[in-house]
Amino acid sequence: MSQKIKTFSLYFIKRLFKRILFFSFLILFPNKFVLANENNPQDYFCDVSKSRLLEKDVISLSLKDKKFNQVISEIDKKPSNKKYNLLVSTGEKPSSGYSLEFLKIKKKKKFDKIYFQETKPKKNSKNLSIITYPYCLINLKNLDEYKIKIKKKRLKFFPVSIFQ
Amino acid sequence: MNNISKILAILSLPLLLNACGGGGGGSAGGAASYTVPSCTDSGSAFQTNEYYTIGSNSGGRSNQLELVCASSAYARGATGDGISIAVVDTGGPWNASGSLINNEFNSDSDEIIKPDNSDYFNSDSVPEDTYDHGVGVACLIRCDKGDGDMHGIAYDSTLRFYKIFNGSGTITSDSNVAAALNAADANDIINNSWGTASNGCSSASNCESLIGSSTYAAMKTATNTNGKILVWAAGNSGYANPGAEAHAVVHDTNLQGLSVAVVAVDSTNANSTDGDSDARISSFSNRCGDAAAYCIAAPGGDMTTVSYVNGQTFVVGGGTSYAAPLVSGGLALIKQEFSSLTNKQVVNRLLTTALDDDEYSQSSIYGHGLMNLNAATTAVAKLQTINGNNLLDDPNTSYNDLVNNNFSSSAAFSNALSSALNGQTMEVYDSFDRANFDVAIDSFFTSGSYTSQNTIENHMARLQPKTMEKVKNKTLYGSFTVETDGNFIGSSMFQSAGDFLALGFNQSTNSFENAVDPLSNFFNDSNFGNNYLVNPYFNTGSGQDYFMSFNSNSSFGLDTFTNANGNDLGLAFNLNPLSSSNEGMKYAGDLQLVFGANYEQNKFLNSTSTGVFATGDLSNTNFTGLKYKKNLGDDFTFVGSGFAGYTYIDKAVDSYIDSSTPLLTSSFTLGLAKANFLKEDQRIGFFVNQPQRVEDGSLNLRVPTSSDRDRTVTYSNLNVDLEPDARQINFDIIFNKIITESSNLSANLTHVRNGDHSNESKNQNFFSLFYKKTF
Numbered sequence: 001m002s003q004k005i006k007t008f009s010l011y012f013i014k015r016l017f018k019r020i021l022f023f024s025f026l027i028l029f030p031n032k033f034v035l036a037n038e039n040n041p042q043d044y045f046c047d048v049s050k051s052r053l054l055e056k057d058v059i060s061l062s063l064k065d066k067k068f069n070q071v072i073s074e075i076d077k078k079p080s081n082k083k084y085n086l087l088v089s090t091g092e093k094p095s096s097g098y099s100l101e102f103l104k105i106k107k108k109k110k111f112d113k114i115y116f117q118e119t120k121p122k123k124n125s126k127n128l129s130i131i132t133y134p135y136c137l138i139n140l141k142n143l144d145e146y147k148i149k150i151k152k153k154r155l156k157f158f159p160v161s162i163f164q
Numbered sequence: 165m166n167n168i169s170k171i172l173a174i175l176s177l178p179l180l181l182n183a184c185g186g187g188g189g190g191s192a193g194g195a196a197s198y199t200v201p202s203c204t205d206s207g208s209a210f211q212t213n214e215y216y217t218i219g220s221n222s223g224g225r226s227n228q229l230e231l232v233c234a235s236s237a238y239a240r241g242a243t244g245d246g247i248s249i250a251v252v253d254t255g256g257p258w259n260a261s262g263s264l265i266n267n268e269f270n271s272d273s274d275e276i277i278k279p280d281n282s283d284y285f286n287s288d289s290v291p292e293d294t295y296d297h298g299v300g301v302a303c304l305i306r307c308d309k310g311d312g313d314m315h316g317i318a319y320d321s322t323l324r325f326y327k328i329f330n331g332s333g334t335i336t337s338d339s340n341v342a343a344a345l346n347a348a349d350a351n352d353i354i355n356n357s358w359g360t361a362s363n364g365c366s367s368a369s370n371c372e373s374l375i376g377s378s379t380y381a382a383m384k385t386a387t388n389t390n391g392k393i394l395v396w397a398a399g400n401s402g403y404a405n406p407g408a409e410a411h412a413v414v415h416d417t418n419l420q421g422l423s424v425a426v427v428a429v430d431s432t433n434a435n436s437t438d439g440d441s442d443a444r445i446s447s448f449s450n451r452c453g454d455a456a457a458y459c460i461a462a463p464g465g466d467m468t469t470v471s472y473v474n475g476q477t478f479v480v481g482g483g484t485s486y487a488a489p490l491v492s493g494g495l496a497l498i499k500q501e502f503s504s505l506t507n508k509q510v511v512n513r514l515l516t517t518a519l520d521d522d523e524y525s526q527s528s529i530y531g532h533g534l535m536n537l538n539a540a541t542t543a544v545a546k547l548q549t550i551n552g553n554n555l556l557d558d559p560n561t562s563y564n565d566l567v568n569n570n571f572s573s574s575a576a577f578s579n580a581l582s583s584a585l586n587g588q589t590m591e592v593y594d595s596f597d598r599a600n601f602d603v604a605i606d607s608f609f610t611s612g613s614y615t616s617q618n619t620i621e622n623h624m625a626r627l628q629p630k631t632m633e634k635v636k637n638k639t640l641y642g643s644f645t646v647e648t649d650g651n652f653i654g655s656s657m658f659q660s661a662g663d664f665l666a667l668g669f670n671q672s673t674n675s676f677e678n679a680v681d682p683l684s685n686f687f688n689d690s691n692f693g694n695n696y697l698v699n700p701y702f703n704t705g706s707g708q709d710y711f712m713s714f715n716s717n718s719s720f721g722l723d724t725f726t727n728a729n730g731n732d733l734g735l736a737f738n739l740n741p742l743s744s745s746n747e748g749m750k751y752a753g754d755l756q757l758v759f760g761a762n763y764e765q766n767k768f769l770n771s772t773s774t775g776v777f778a779t780g781d782l783s784n785t786n787f788t789g790l791k792y793k794k795n796l797g798d799d800f801t802f803v804g805s806g807f808a809g810y811t812y813i814d815k816a817v818d819s820y821i822d823s824s825t826p827l828l829t830s831s832f833t834l835g836l837a838k839a840n841f842l843k844e845d846q847r848i849g850f851f852v853n854q855p856q857r858v859e860d861g862s863l864n865l866r867v868p869t870s871s872d873r874d875r876t877v878t879y880s881n882l883n884v885d886l887e888p889d890a891r892q893i894n895f896d897i898i899f900n901k902i903i904t905e906s907s908n909l910s911a912n913l914t915h916v917r918n919g920d921h922s923n924e925s926k927n928q929n930f931f932s933l934f935y936k937k938t939f
Contacts, residue, residue, distance in 0.1 A: 048333075050296065050471070050481040052436070076477055094400035094448055095361060095483075096295065096333030121361065124374055126335045128254065128297050128358045129397035129407075130483035131448055 043082050044102045046136040049075065053133050054089050059150065061087045062143050072137070084137035088148055090118045093132045097121025100134035103151070111147045114138070118152045198523040200443045203536040207235030217433075217468040219313030222478040224434025226314075228304075228463040231431055231443055232490060234317050234497070236538035242497040244318025249305055249492050250348035251355050253298035254333070255283065255291040256325035257472065262290040266299060268470045271308040275322040279347065283327040284340040294331030296472040297485065301357045303470040304489040305496075313478065314468060317493035321500075324351055329358070338376030345382035349390045352499060352507065355492040356409065357397045357485035364405030364414070364453060371412035380412070388418035393507050395492045397484035398427045398450040398459070404528075405453030413458045421508040424495075424515075425455050428464025428487040429534060436466050436480040445529050449484055452531035459531025460518050462487040462494070494535050501541050502599040504556060504871035509597045513540055516596070544596035547603070549776045550868055552818040556598045556875040562818075566592060569775030571609045575694075576769055576829055577858040577886040578611035579922040584884040585609060590820075590867035591877070600871045605882075608777060612770075614694045614855045614892060615919035618928055622692040627898075627910040627934035693894065693916070694855040696833040697805050699723070701762050701787045702734050723760070732767075736760030736787075758789035758807070768813050769829065769856075779821060780814030785829075799839045806832040807856075813863070820867050827861030827886060830854070841899075851896040857921050858886045888921030907937040 053071055054061055061068050063085035071087060072078070090100050103115040116136060121127050140146060205211070213219060215235060217226040229235070256278060257266035269276045283291040293299045302316075306323050309315035326344040328336050335341065335358070348354045365371035372380040386392045396410035405411050410425035428449040432441040445451065445461070452459030464487030471477040491514070499510045517540040518524070520533030548563035555561055573581050585606040592603050694700075702725050723736040739757040761784060767773060768783035787809030794802045811827040837849035862885045869880040895915040902908055912932045919925035 050300070051479045052481075076471070092448065094402075096297070096329070124360055124362050124408075126341075126358060126360050128295070128329060128333055128483075128485055129399055129488070130297055130300075130357070130485040131400055131481060 043084065044136055044138040045078050045082065045084070046100055046102060046134070047075075047077050048096070048099060049089075049133040049135055050130055051133065052092070053087065053135055054091070056091070059089060059091065060148050064143065075135075075137070078137055082137075082139070084139045085143060086138045086140055086146075087135060088114075088116055088138070088150070089133055089135040090150060091133065093134060095121065095127035095129055096132060097125060097127040098132055098134050100136050100150070102136050102138065105146070108147075112145055114140070114146050114148050116148065116150045118150050120152060198526070200523045201519055201521040202231070202443070203233040203236075203519050203534075203538050205230050205233040205235050206538060207237070207239030210235040210238040214309060214313060214315045217314035217478075219478075222313035222468055222470075223480070226431055226433040226435075226466070226468045226480075228431040228433075228467050228490070229317055231429070231463050232317070232494060232535045233538035234494075237494075237497045237501065237541045240501060240541050242501040242537075242541055244306070244321030244493060244496040244500055246322075247318065247353070247496040247500050248322040248324060248351040249318070249353045249355055249496055250324050250326055250351040251298055251302045251305070251489075252326045252328055252344055252348050253293075253301055253355075253357055254295040254329040254331075255293035255298045255327040256302060256323070257299050258290055258292045260290060260292050262292075266470060266472065267311065268303055268307040268313070269323075271311070275306070275320070277322065277324045279324055279326070279350070282325060282344075282347070284344045285327055285330045285336045291325045291327035293325075293327075293472045295329055295333050297329070297333070297357070298325060298327070299472040300469040300479065300481070301355065301485060301489045304467065304486055305355065305493040307470055314470070317490050318496040321493065321496045322351075324348070338378045341376065342378035342382035345379065345386055349386050349392050351392065353393045353395060353492050353495050354386060355395050355489050357483075357488045359397055359399050359407035359409040361399060361401055362408045362411075363401070363403035363450075364411040364455070365408040368412070368415040371408050371415055374408040375412065379409075383409070383412065383423070384416065384418040387422035391422065391507050393492075393495055393511055394419070394423045395488050395495070396423065396425050397464075397488040398425050398452070400428075400448040400483050400485075401450055402448055403450040403453075406450050406455050406459065410450075410459075411453075411455050414455045420458065422511060423458060424491060424511060425452060425459040425531070426464070426484055426488045426491045427452055427459060427461045427530065428482065428484045429461050429530075430465035430482075431463040431467060433466040433468060433480055435468065441466060443534070444523060446482060446484075448482065449487075451529045453528060456527040456531040458515075460491060460515055461524065461530040461534045462490040464488075464490075491535060494537050494540070497537055498540050503873065504591075504593070504598055504600040504875060504877075506873055506875070509599070513544065513597060513599065517544060543594045543601065544599075546595045547592045547601055548595050549592050550877060551776070552820070552866070552879075554877050554879075556593065556871065556877060563593065563595065564775045566603075566608075569608050569777055571773040571777040572771060573609060573612050574769045574771040574856070575612040575614045575920050576856040577771075577827070577861075577888060577921075578613065579888040579890070579920050580858065580886045581609060581863075581884060582606060582611050583889065584882075588867075588882060590869060591871060593871075598871075598875070605865070605867060611920075613920050615916060615925065615928060618693050618916060618919070618930070620930060620932070623912065623914060623930040624932045624934060626692050627912050627932055628936075692914075694831075694853070696835075696851060696853045696894075697791070697803070699736065699758065699760075699787075699789060700807055700829075700831050700856045701760065701785055701809055702736065723758075725762075731765035732763065734760065734762035754791070754793040756789075756791040758787070758791070760788075761786045766816070768811050769827065769858075773821075776818065776820045778816040778819050780816045780819075783812065783814045785809045785811040799841075801837045801839075803835040803837070804833065806830070811861070820865050821863055822866035822881070823864045825861050828859045829856050830859050831856040843901075845902040847900045849896070849898040851894070851898075853894040853896070855892055855894070855921075857888060857891060861886050890918035890921050890923035890925075892916065892918045892921045892925075904937075906939070907935070909936075910934040 099119045101117045103117050106113045215229055257264055257269045259265045264270055278291050280289050302323050304316055305318055306316040306321050307314055309319040326348050328341050328344045360374050362374055365374050386394055398406035398410050406425040413419040413423040428446040429443050430440045430446050446465035464484050465482040467486040468480055471479045495510055495514055498513055515532040517536050518533035519536040524530045524533035547566050549569050551562045553561040588605045589602040590605050591600045725734045737759050741755055763782045763784050765781050766778055768779055773779055789807035791805040808830045813824040833853045835851040839847050841848040862883055865882040866879045868877045870878045897913045899911040914930040916928035
């Protein structure tokens with residue numbers, strides 16, 4: 001009986017340890033963990049522009065749009081040796097401290113969903129008083145099969161976001 | 165169901181509140197009853213392609229400088245030269261090794277400065293702009309002028325960079341920011357295109373809490389201790405009030421007067437479809453709110469500026485980040501333009517002169533209104549001269565409106581005075597804040613002119629025969645007699661045989677002219693230029709002069725004059741050792757020797773002056789003269805006169821005429837007349853005349869020429885040699901023929917050389933014919 005209890009308790013301890021290990025991994029390496037299990041695009045580049053890239057209320061522009069190449073050519077900071085076919089932007093932000101990051105791609109029935117995360121500065125934080133336009137450039141296959149989703153988070157002192 | 169309604173109502177409350185909050189912005193844009201005024205951008209010579217950011221790299225036209233009328237300030241010489249501005253931001257136009265990498269800042273390395281240890285994020289001395297913000301802000305202040313593309317608003321100012329943000333746009337610690345601000349106090353103006361994203365702050369302690377105690381203390385040190393100007397971007401959250409740093413001025417007197425909040429309006433930019441391009445408040449901009457008294461608007465939406473990337477890439481963007489540097493630069497222009505203003509007065513002038521009509525009258529949005537550099541660099545109130553004191557704000561210092569300061573100079577030296585004052589300037593002061601303005605000194609001076617009356621009409625009038633309605637032997641005062649000629653005393657002590665006393669108002673008793681008969685009845689020496697034969701020291705020209713002459717036995721006499729209010733006095737003693745008017749002395753010479761003095765109140769040599777150019781109560785001229793006439797046979801008559809005098813100018817209290825040497829003046833006339841010329845009843849005369857001229861003497865003007873931030877005035881001495889550069893000579897030929905008893909023909913040819921004693925005057929020539937027939 002005591003042996004059984006001991007075996008059970010060891011089993012639960014082992015299981016608990018595995019879970020702790022699993023969650024610790026999630027906490028410490030969230031992006032890597034997610035991306036490792038999703039459809040990772042070949043290339044992406046995220047930055048913040050001080051000029052408007054897309055018209056108001058438009059969040060993305062793909063290679064299929066006529067303006068795409070012109071808009072892309074005006075982005076100076078992008079790596080010159082990369083090619084992209086999708087531009088995603090959060091639109092106008094009131095200061096520095098905002099950013100956009102590529103998170104993951106989730107497969108759905110009809111469309112795959114591309115997840116981005118918009119980061120906001122801390123409340124009452126000090127920032128540069130410039131209008132910014134956070135954006136990401138991505139190179140994806142099969143542009144028609146994606147939907148774009150932007151999640152928001154505010155920077156906290158704790159380095160892990162609620163979203164993850 | 166009822167509970168669900170309540171829940172829905174509660175849930176919808178934030179939406180309703182949000183909707184209310186958004187109304188602030190809507191009210192600005194939707195205030196259709198307001199029109200958007202504009203200032204007058206008058207400096208056309210400075211409205212270049214660069215002014216409008218039109219360049220091969222910078223793109224299409226932007227009106228970001230035009231909206232604040234910067235060219236008007238440039239036209240007045242304000243470029244920011246000598247004024248230093250701190251850019252407390254993300255760094256400047258250098259790479260990590262400290263090399264300048266942006267050609268918009270390479271015109272003068274002395275004016276683009278990275279102070280030691282100015283990277284407060286990385287604790288080094290290379291504040292490179294890895295976020296690409298500080299460079300854009302700095303460009304709006306001081307991008308080079310003259311290299312194409314665009315230039316900053318204060319393109320000749322000096323910039324120092326202090327880096328407090330890193331490449332991710334994250335600010336350094338509170339203590340580091342404070343250290344940066346303390347270091348930035350080395351500059352005149354500190355630009356801050358950053359701030360806390362808050363809707364104002366509720367009290368000084370709340371402000372301090374939001375801002376950080378060290379930073380807050382540094383702000384107060386900058387303003388209250390060091391007297392520096394802090395310029396703050398109001399923030400871009402569309403709030404009703406500026407962010408905490410810009411709003412703190414409302415709650416803390418230590419900041420008041422030197423801390424300026426800046427909201428943004430939309431400019432028009434050909435390279436962008438952003439914003440409304442309507443010069444109204446940008447949709448993103450925080451409003452001035454209850455900081456209106458310390459707040460101003462400037463273009464911040466749809467702006468062109470330079471980017472850190474690739475050295476000289478230009479971008480179009482927005483934010484109160486870009487409005488603040490325009491105001492910092494505007495303050496630099498004002499500060500440079502007016503060296504007499506303290507920093508508080510510079511700020512006050514900026515705020516007071518803002519465009520605040522119509523749309524901009526909404527103070528809760530725009531505060532004082534839209535920055536207007538045309539108005540800020542012109543007089544706000546009356547311009548005035550200072551009374552000679554050195555302290556602008558001293559209770560004993562008095563001021564005179566410009567119109568009350570003038571000097572109307574005699575033609576005897578006006579040419580010399582004009583030449584000496586040409587291009588010379590002095591300072592006058594705006595009664596609003598005693599801002600110093602340079603004005604041309606000669607703008608206060610009016611040049612007298614002998615030749616101004618040399619018109620053909622007056623030349624013709626010379627030949628009109630005199631009306632001789634003499635009343636002889638009219639007995640006055642017992643045995644004295646007087647002769648009148650119309651309204652003029654026709655008799656003179658020179659001509660009269662007996663004793664006489666002449667009294668008159670607005671009359672000329674100096675009748676030596678009458679003694680030159682037969683010339684006098686065919687030549688009126690009046691109206692045309694200077695009189696040839698009269699005593700010039702008694703020619704006060706006021707038209708309100710009283711004269712008295714006394715003559716005794718043709719051997720001596722007295723001439724006196726005083727003007728209507730008795731301020732000017734003159735006395736001449738005449739000796740007549742020879743007189744042809746006595747019986748049997750027909751061919752004898754007529755000689756009169758004159759000695760005299762005159763005293764002129766607040767003028768000298770008939771040059772009037774007021775205000776800071778006033779002269780004292782008793783300027784004195786001592787003069788002597790000689791008149792001579794001799795009949796050379798039956799037909800020829802020689803006449804001549806000459807006068808010389810010494811004038812001592814009386815210095816008035818507070819007058820800019822500080823001292824002078826005695827002025828030596830001279831004048832002369834020589835003439836020859838012949839009767840029975842060619843035929844009987846033909847007469848001809850020839851005259852050579854030099855009007856009164858200063859031969860020697862000078863004035864020393866002590867005029868205010870500069871003033872400092874400590875409100876002291878410096879005066880400079882300007883020595884003015886009053887001797888003209890040439891000598892005016894008039895040549896006259898007069899011909900007269902009596903055709904019949906009732907008809908008369910006269911002709912006069914006049915040549916005037918070096919008019920008004922100036923070698924730059926064109927010679928004048930006049931010819932008149934006059935025929936008179938009495939029916």
